[in-house]
Amino acid sequence: MDLATFFIQLLNALQYGLLLFLIASGLTLVFGIMGVINLAHGAFTMVGAYLAWSLAELTGSFWAALALGIPLTVLLGAAVEWLFVRRLYARDHLHQVLLTFGLILILEESRSLLFGDDVHAVAVPALLSGSLPLTDTLSYPVYRLALSGACLALALAMAWVIRATRVGMMVRAGASNREMAEALGIPIKWVQLGVFSTGIALAGLAGMMAAPVSSVYPGMGNQVLILCFVVVVIGGIGSVKGAFVAALLIGLVDTFGKVVTLEVAGVKLLPQLAGMSVYLLMAAVLLWRPEGLFGRRP
């Protein structure tokens, strides 16, 4: 692999990892703070992608689709929390898994009824449609760079809100002792509504932003969901920092697993086993640190 190819693959890996982080951070926030396992989290990424496609078709502009799509996913998240998830906080994980699995079915069926089962492509917005030349023959699409930049900016913004603002302190306080936080005047049910809809909006936004580079297809959420759980488990449940590191690791392992050739004692390991590389990484991390990289030790 020459340097330019390596560089391009590195950018791909970062972009993939950052996007994965954006989706998984919502999952780990909701899981870590409210103790709710949301199996439908990936389905909201699909909802975001379909919203981006349909709204872009409708308005003729990807930006308008984003501007309309973001508040729509926030509202959808708030509605789901208010109608369903709110009733699950005090219940065990089995009830949560059942209900959120039901949500996947509802969301997939609604998608099928509203948008059909076709695969769609979303055009890259004109502003970001160019390519940056790296060498005489290789170039890198501007949109992918912008996507990485946007994910990174959102990650920093999220870290800032959680670490440095009073809202973040209230969220963390509520996660550690709900009763006490409430007795200090913090309306925890509103905090939970806010955290859940933010998590859903992050998943939806990731789906919207990824639509021009992936494509929009039925069931895309389930594939994402499994990877998100791998991120959450490797990073440590509830740790946003852990999710960040884990997502980037997965991005690197998955991307380079597909392009690197590795042969040990005449047995071809890579890229033949690339499909398993992410799960092997998870197994290795769990053997080393069962609580995940940044998880709290039990």
Place this chain on the structure above:
Amino acid sequence: MPERETLLEARGLEVGYGASRVLHGVDFTVRAGEAVGLMGRNGMGKTTLLKGFMGIVRPRGGQVRVRGREATGGAPYRVARQGIAWVPEGRGIFPNLSVRENLVMAARPGVHGRRDWTLERVLHAFPRLAERLSHGGQQLSGGEQQMLTIGRALMTNPDLLLLDEATEGLAPLVARHIWRMVEEIRASGIATVIVDKNFAAVNSVTDRCVILVKGRVVFDGASAQLREAPEVAHAHLGV
């Protein structure tokens, strides 16, 4: 003495957990600026009564009124926003937040927009906390945790502070510091309800004492009256 505003009032309060009843129709009143000692042996319902006031446990019968307004079984955050702060037994600090964050997250002007208690004033009152601002809540000693819980409650600029076993398990020197703080809080005009095993200390810092026996009020009168009738305390508290 002019009639002062009634901050907190319970009428015929009944609370139970599952099949067991803890409070059997408790009447209790706290007026603005008043210091009330709530006493009783273990398991007589003191902590449950405080939780009932805060809305943390839902009463089965009776009424809680906060500033004259119905608040029975209301959301705890609404009770807190009416100027009532709770310092729970076992302290309830947030171990995943730093000392500064524990204080700052609670900061709020009082009911009439009062902002007497700021971070600076709390740190002035508890210099030990000022030295440990960036420490995590779980790195503090028991006494420091207690100071943090009281400081955090003061950050909400309350008109009434409910103190549940604030000196339990503390070294005598640290406990004395906490009692001095309680006096200071009282002198600043904040009403207090104090639950503590130290009968003499509670009696000396309060205007009025209430004794609970098996979920019923058996004594409600001036603290001075209780000092003059040691047989009452002896019969119900064993002191």
